[in-house]
Amino acid sequence: MATKTWFITGASQGFGLIFIEQLLQKGDNVAATSRSLASLEKAAGTHPNLLGLEVNLTDEQSVKTAVDATIAKFGRIDVVVNNAGYGLLGAVEELSDAETRQNFEVNVYGSLNVIRQALPYLREQGSGHIFNISSIGGFFGGFPGFGIYCATKFAMAGFTEALAEEAKPFGIKTTLVLPGYFRTNFLESSSLATPKNALDAYSSVRESQRMHEIEINGNQPGDPAKGVAEMIKIAEGDAAPLYLFLGTDAVDMAEKKLELIKNEIETWRSVSSATNF
Template structure:
């Protein structure tokens, strides 16, 4: 009988990460999962012989290395890495401090790099594996006032994942960017969506966006996290998984709107764009 893949999932105490972990365990997969609070993680998931809860500071290389080593020690290998941990930040670019902006990058980008760097030696040695980075439709479409820094972190994640896919493909390792739209998780709740300390009242569109996300969208998102988790698990079972996987009908529609807009702009400015060639 084929050995079930070993999963390593970050940010697993709530939201999409928690749904992924619970479904995997229900299907008999060995799962190592991380959270800042091991108590919250254990309470949320429950007890299971195939479950390894880990308290990890993802911004610390040593903490991540210890978690990866503990996973390999318990299960013998790692097959699927899901970088799910992250948080939202809403605020105009002028409002957000350097510290607030850098912290969003630390968690949403550099923590992912820590996990990738520590997991890849094991995946390379095996000659197989799958790295799934949970990005956002905001990593492909940036026209959300107030979400400039958050979009920047997710655009960065998309870019590094595209490059990573070409680096590791010859080693038998797959890579997927998951770009969810709005899912009915606690992502828009106060403990997951950070707001700026310094408010500039002139940014009315930012305040309107912030209010809508916190009071209108929250709890009314169209996406079902259980179905989203099942789709991500399904992707990991494919022999040729996609590099880009948009999740949710809203993400699908927004992606096409962006591509259509870019194509129209390209054609509108084509004459000037191509006029820069060196004369023969």
């Protein structure tokens, strides 16, 4: 198997850091980005096949500099993993415009900046694979307090579906990854933001926050090392899914959503059909 070059965002922790460990072990090249190069080097160390990059994903010029540096060092990019992002837990009403926009800036526009800068190289070489790591919350949004976060992940699903069709003629594969609960630091305060001005009226949101921070955190069923290993296997194969539900809990929630939609369509079919000329 030929050596691949991977460009991975959010690589100083969680899935991103595990990608570095597994890919270097198999001999691939890794360009890894983080908001802090010092944090990345502390977590991942140094390696001849590792290029650490300090990147502000919300600044497209910063992203361009990182992509160009990857090409300069390794000569190509084979796989892009849009992994960077953070959670935001708060009711739609209580989250401010600034808090909401920042979540979109990182989770949505940061990924789009990477895609815009990497695609010219992938198109020119006529190959590549883009993994956009969303969340089961990008398919099933029924989590009190996660409306804005889910909205960012639904947005990622929308542009990924279109991107898959646009990139296919150039030999580029595209996969939307929708993980369930994996035992990473996602539910720690470093990765999960909460409202500056919480409203007492939203008891369901406060209970959701308590449950995620205390009961679910540290007890997630998904093994992130196994999740990363499966994504690497997919990148090595000829076929690739558009939708990859990662984890049995993600599959269960996806199936519940599909059943819900099916029932809604049947229940309201007469109304839907009453609008034609």
